[in-house]
């Protein structure tokens with residue numbers, strides 16, 4: 643078999659671990675020829691494909707390294723028109739690919755699903771995201787690393803907040819899902835956690851900060867980039883018009899700072915964690931999970947189970963139809979036990 647491997651969407655710690663595991667399994671168990679497609683679906687677009695052979699040696703020594711040796715794209719749109727679809731179809735044919743392992747998030751899986759339908763390109767999906775927002779997958783690699791980085795940042799912010807008696811806002815990534823803000827907020831002992839799933843009431847936050855001004859004299863707020871005040875709109879950093887998912891979020895921490903400051907005696911400062919959450923080497927947990935995902939993707943390929951995405955459900959590695967994942971997002975349910983726990987121990991979630 644000749645198998646293509648690509649990484650799509652935002653990069654994420656653990657991608658190289660998946661590339662390594664899937665390639666080694668395919669070579670060792672199936673005697674496959676593996677081709678790395680460069681820069682996500684972009685490598686299958688244009689007049690000629692851009693690929694590099696993935697040999698055993700090529701994927702050795704990359705387990706622990708962040709990012710992706712294949713490069714990635716979070717704006718390529720092969721579904722754009724008949725011309726781009728024809729390019730992909732021709733390039734897949736020229737390369738003689740039997741199947742493409744698409745390692746990526748909701749967007750990449752949506753594209754994989756769309757291409758299977760439009761040009762018959764066979765795909766096996768592997769979920770990746772620091773946002774942990776892929777449907778039917780309780781945990782993707784990259785998330786644990788991002789939580790660890792954001793938690794470390796919150797700890798560092800706390801000592802300076804305490805010294806200056808400030809209200810410190812820490813903004814995490816996560817798009818429209820609050821998993822990263824919630825788990826980092828809990829692990830980093832945030833006093834207030836604001837999530838995209840729960841619109842916040844400004845007065846409630848002011849009240850909590852004022853009460854803490856009297857007692858602890860500092861407050862830590864952890865806010866997910868997709869959070870918003872009740873009645874207000876999302877904070878959009880940038881619009882990428884040609885992308886199917888054009889809104890790039892960011893900056894809500896600063897918006898909240900401006901709203902809060904006039905009401906408080908303490909100084910309010912905001913820190914946007916940004917891409918430090920996506921960069922760097924994966925944690926041991928993510929290295930193991932990514933290796934399991936890569937191995938399982940190879941089993942799906944070798945057994946001809948195309949159109950499926952590897953997943954983790956109830957602690958077990960398995961797979962689901964890519965169709966059930968495309969064009970959906972996994973958000974925190976209103977009755978999630980972590981939310982109940984947070985409220986019960988006195989963490990403010992922005993609601994009265």
Ligand SMILES: Nc1ncnc2c1ncn2[C@@H]1O[C@H](COP(=O)(O)OP(=O)(O)O)[C@@H](O)[C@H]1O
Pocket residue numbers: 650651652715716717718719746747748749750751752753756770771885886887969
């Ligand atoms: N609903 C969608 N349908 C089709 N393509 C999408 C969709 N959402 C995003 N994309 C495209 O998928 C690619 C990766 O999306 P992105 O959300 O950045 O990464 P991820 O794969 O990590 O979710 C980008 O080229 C993006 O334009």
Ligand SMILES: O=P(O)(O)OC[C@H]1O[C@](O)(COP(=O)(O)O)[C@@H](O)[C@@H]1O
Pocket residue numbers: 651652653716747748749770771772773815816817867890891920
């Ligand atoms: O690097 P960019 O284009 O600013 O994208 C930032 C976005 O990518 C992420 O880091 C990861 O999202 P994806 O997993 O969907 O790629 C989001 O948390 C964030 O909103």
Ligand SMILES: [Mg+2]
Pocket residue numbers: 651747748749750
């Ligand atoms: Mg996405």
